[in-house]
Amino acid sequence: MHISEGVLSGPVLAGGWALSAVGVGLGLKRLDYDRLMTVAILSAAFFVGSLIHVPIGPVSAHLILNGLLGAILGPAAFPAIAVALLLQAVLFQYGGLIVLGANVFDMAGPAVACAFAFGPLLRRAGKARAVGAFCCGFFAVLLAALLTACALALSGEGFVATAKAIVVAHVPIMLVEGAVTAMAVGFLAKVRPELLVHAPTR
Amino acid sequence: MIDELLARGASPIHALDARCRLTACLLLSLPAAMAQGLAAPLGILGLGLLLTLLSRPPLGVVLRRTAAVNVFVAFLWLFVPAATPGEPVWTFHGLTVTREGLDLALLTTVKANAVFFCVLSLLATIPAPALGRAMTALGVPAKFSFLFVFTYRYLHVIAEEYGRLVVAARLRGFAPATNARTYRTYAALLAMVLVRAYDRSQRVYQAMLLRGFHGRFPSLDRFRAGWPDKVFLCLMALAAALAAYGDWISRSGHA
Structure with a gap:
């Protein structure tokens, strides 16, 4: 779900950069050098994970995984997503530097918000954790699609139809993300519970 | 799959200081992304193409990536021309394509490609470790x-x-x-x-x-900005300023 360069209007681009700078700044402030390496390598794992194409009916879509990243990293998901998107710009030229701010906020904002909203559920056991993880995956994509759509719609009346199409197209992806996030969190809770302890408590 | 296909090379672009290339990429992208008329992004697109030629990339890579960027642009062409209100040009099964819609789709296409070629020639040619520094x-x-x-x-x-x-x-x-x-x-x-x-x-x-890590990496190779780097950066800043000024003139001309 990338917005390409050249679509958004000046104020939306500037707003995206400002919000992302604040998010990255806050995320980095809480992140000390002991955990930096872990965040970097997990960010790489997410970059790779988001290249996974899963079949959904007749088509396939790639996973976004911002909800899972938020569930594991908490606020540090913000800089992690920023880094991954910058790398996509450098390696594949998906979006340039100007639209990067908006794209980072669209993806990372929902990731961190969901981590705070459903973090307490993630720390419980059994069904509550599965529900929390599903919500993380589902709502992170839903919010990301809505933010992307808002950024488009705010940039011009002509983009409103595109914005609606983006939200509708992401409904099946939300369900798959929710399911995959729930199963992945269940797996991690069994195999490496310490990976989940950085989810925010409040 | 995830190789830096453009980062190594012996072209004049690769020889430039990484800081200058990063700054120039930002400077050129800005007026192209913010423009409201076609002239400024077209100018930057021309300059971006010239820089891309100078960086001597493998043709296949450039073509593949150009295609990838324009998939999203093609998606916009499906929706934008018929969704923008304005003077109708063509009606088809209840969908009305407007002049404003076509203009907006065209402007978006030029802007997206202008920034793309700047990133391709100036940012993608920097190896990631150098970009970090x-x-x-x-x-x-x-x-x-x-x-x-x-x-x-x-x-x-x-x-x-x-x-x-x-x-x-x-x-x-x-x-x-x-x-x-x-x-x-x-x-x-x-x-x-x-x-x-x-x-x-x-x-x-x-x-x-x-191995004694304490938060920073001492690096052996230093950045060195000689006069070609400075001249290049000045030229790019001049081009960006020209584009921004041209767009501003055309905007106030219409008002």
């Missing part, structure tokens, strides 16, 4: 550059690990389809990649501490 030199927080450099460093390792797991799954008869089993398998694959990435990060960090 260039960002720090230009005031980006050191922790962010650290994350960037190490995410890049481990991308290939993790991708290889994931590839191995996929091969193992396939050898055991895994065929993706739309069912719960597929999603469970992907979730397990993904979680396994994360577990291994986490374990690896612990080992790497311990190894770094053992």
Whole structure:
């Protein structure tokens, strides 16, 4: 779900950069050098994970995984997503530097918000954790699609139809993300519970 | 899949200082992305194409990436011309294509491609480690550059690990389809990649501490901006200013 360069209007681009700078700044402030390496390598794992194409009916879509990243990293998901998107710009030229701010906020904002909203559920056991993880995956994509759509719609009346199409197209992806996030969190809770302890408590 | 296909080369662009290229990329992208008329982004597009030629990239890579960028643009052409209110040009089964819609779609296409060629020639030609240091030199927080450099460093390792797991799954008869089993398998694959990435990060960090890591990396090669770098940066700044000024003139001319 990338917005390409050249679509958004000046104020939306500037707003995206400002919000992302604040998010990255806050995320980095809480992140000390002991955990930096872990965040970097997990960010790489997410970059790779988001290249996974899963079949959904007749088509396939790639996973976004911002909800899972938020569930594991908490606020540090913000800089992690920023880094991954910058790398996509450098390696594949998906979006340039100007639209990067908006794209980072669209993806990372929902990731961190969901981590705070459903973090307490993630720390419980059994069904509550599965529900929390599903919500993380589902709502992170839903919010990301809505933010992307808002950024488009705010940039011009002509983009409103595109914005609606983006939200509708992401409904099946939300369900798959929710399911995959729930199963992945269940797996991690069994195999490496310490990976989940950085989810925010409040 | 994740190689820096453009970062190594012996072209005049590759010889420029990484900080200058990063700054020039930002300077040129800005007026192209903000423009409201066609002239400024067209000018930047021409300059971007020229810079891309100068950087002598492999043609296949350029074509593939240009196509990828324009897929999203094509998606916009499906919706925007008929969704923008304005003077109708063409009506088809109740859809009205407007002049304003066509103009907006065309402007977006030119802008997207203008920024794309700037990024392709100026940003993609910088190897990731040098880009990390260039960002720090230009005031980006050191922790962010650290994350960037190490995410890049481990991308290939993790991708290889994931590839191995996929091969193992396939050898055991895994065929993706739309069912719960597929999603469970992907979730397990993904979680396994994360577990291994986490374990690896612990080992790497311990190894770094053992070698005396205390938050920064001393680097052997220094940035050196000679007069060609300065001249290049000035020229690019001039071009960006011209584009911005031209767009501003055309905007106030219409008002």
